[in-house]
Amino acid sequence: MLDKVTKLIDDVQTFKTTSKEEIEAFRIKYLGSKGMLKELFTEFKNVDASLKKDLGQALNYLRNAATNKVQELNEAIEDNQVSKNIYGDLTRPSEPIELGSRHPISLVRNRIIDVFSKIGFTVSEGPEIEDDWHNFTALNLPEYHPARDMQDTFFIEQDPDILLRTHTSSVQVRYMENNEPPIRTISPGRVFRNEDISARAHCIFHQVEGLYIDTDVSFADLKQTLLYFTKEMFGKSKIRLRPSYFPFTEPSAEVDIYWGLETEIDYKITKGTGWLEIMGCGMVDPNVLKNADIDPEKYTGYAFGMGIERIAMLLYQIPDIRMFYENDVRFLEQFKSVL
Numbered sequence: 445m446l447d448k449v450t451k452l453i454d455d456v457q458t459f460k461t462t463s464k465e466e467i468e469a470f471r472i473k474y475l476g477s478k479g480m481l482k483e484l485f486t487e488f489k490n491v492d493a494s495l496k497k498d499l500g501q502a503l504n505y506l507r508n509a510a511t512n513k514v515q516e517l518n519e520a521i522e523d524n525q526v527s528k529n530i531y532g533d534l535t536r537p538s539e540p541i542e543l544g545s546r547h548p549i550s551l552v553r554n555r556i557i558d559v560f561s562k563i564g565f566t567v568s569e570g571p572e573i574e575d576d577w578h579n580f581t582a583l584n585l586p587e588y589h590p591a592r593d594m595q596d597t598f599f600i601e602q603d604p605d606i607l608l609r610t611h612t613s614s615v616q617v618r619y620m621e622n623n624e625p626p627i628r629t630i631s632p633g634r635v636f637r638n639e640d641i642s643a644r645a646h647c648i649f650h651q652v653e654g655l656y657i658d659t660d661v662s663f664a665d666l667k668q669t670l671l672y673f674t675k676e677m678f679g680k681s682k683i684r685l686r687p688s689y690f691p692f693t694e695p696s697a698e699v700d701i702y703w704g705l706e707t708e709i710d711y712k713i714t715k716g717t718g719w720l721e722i723m724g725c726g727m728v729d730p731n732v733l734k735n736a737d738i739d740p741e742k743y744t745g746y747a748f749g750m751g752i753e754r755i756a757m758l759l760y761q762i763p764d765i766r767m768f769y770e771n772d773v774r775f776l777e778q779f780k781s782v783l
């Protein structure tokens with residue numbers, strides 16, 4: 445019987461499994477109420493007294509070994525589960541890494557900045573909440589001037605007037621006040637006008653305005669710069685300037701580019717003319733220079749301004765300006781591959 449018990453001890457010690465069911469079967473087999481040990485202890489009662497000492501020790505050893513084994517195997521399974529919870533299933537494929545995209549307004553703004561920085565323009569920025577002087581008065585738009593109606597304004601406070609800037613020309617006034625000519629700067633930024641929201645207009649939009657002041661700056665310089673810009677930006681090299689009016693420039697013009705009439709979309713966006721208006725421009729009015737303490741006898745300059753949304757709508761064929769502000773990922777995702 446001792447040999448049998450020794451053999452069983454060996455079996456118990458070498459037993460291995462990671463299955464809960466097999467551990468339970470093992471426990472029942474050895475330690476259960478009708479198990480092997482129960483049987484052996486019953487047999488043990490009838491064994492010759494001379495053998496009892498060794499056999500008793502062996503049986504106790506077997507019982508402890510089986511009890512420890514069950515505990516050990518159960519613990520191993522638990523440990524395994526804990527580490528599974530921490531690391532998850534290490535063989536699973538990894539989460540796909542989503543690549544973000546730039547907003548089309550940023551894409552176009554960055555491109556405009558690139559084009560102008562190549563010819564020496566710096567970038568200047570200013571506050572969105574402005575005073576009356578920088579947004580209107582310094583730009584030759586005195587109080588009660590009818591041209592103020594061209595830009596419906598959001599006022600924040602009255603007397604003195606504090607408002608949301610209606611154009612980034614306000615940044616150019618600040619720049620002229622703080623810098624000596626030669627000045628060559630573009631001012632990108634967000635502007636606000638109290639306009640009804642539709643597919644073509646929004647009360648918040650973005651502009652880039654440019655300003656160049658030096659001795660002997662002429663209208664020819666302005667034209668050449670605009671031509672360079674439209675070539676770089678749109679790959680189009682035909683532009684025309686139509687006389688227009690802005691209080692801060694004299695003479696003033698509206699810039700059209702020849703877009704072409706090759707496709708149905710060309711017809712639609714140019715209303716069948718082939719021409720598209722993209723910005724306003726002109727020679728800086730001497731009063732504006734004077735207001736910023738720049739001598740108009742010595743210096744001349746040109747200025748221009750364009751809406752970023754309008755250009756983005758042209759470049760990416762976006763039919764509704766409201767799409768820029770809805771943050772619909774289905775819209776934004778389409779700009780992933782654009783740098």
Ligand code: PHE
Pocket residue numbers: 610611612613653690693724725726747748749750
């Ligand atoms: N500030 C004008 C606007 O917002 C644009 C402009 C800038 C026109 C400079 C002429 C010269 O409409």
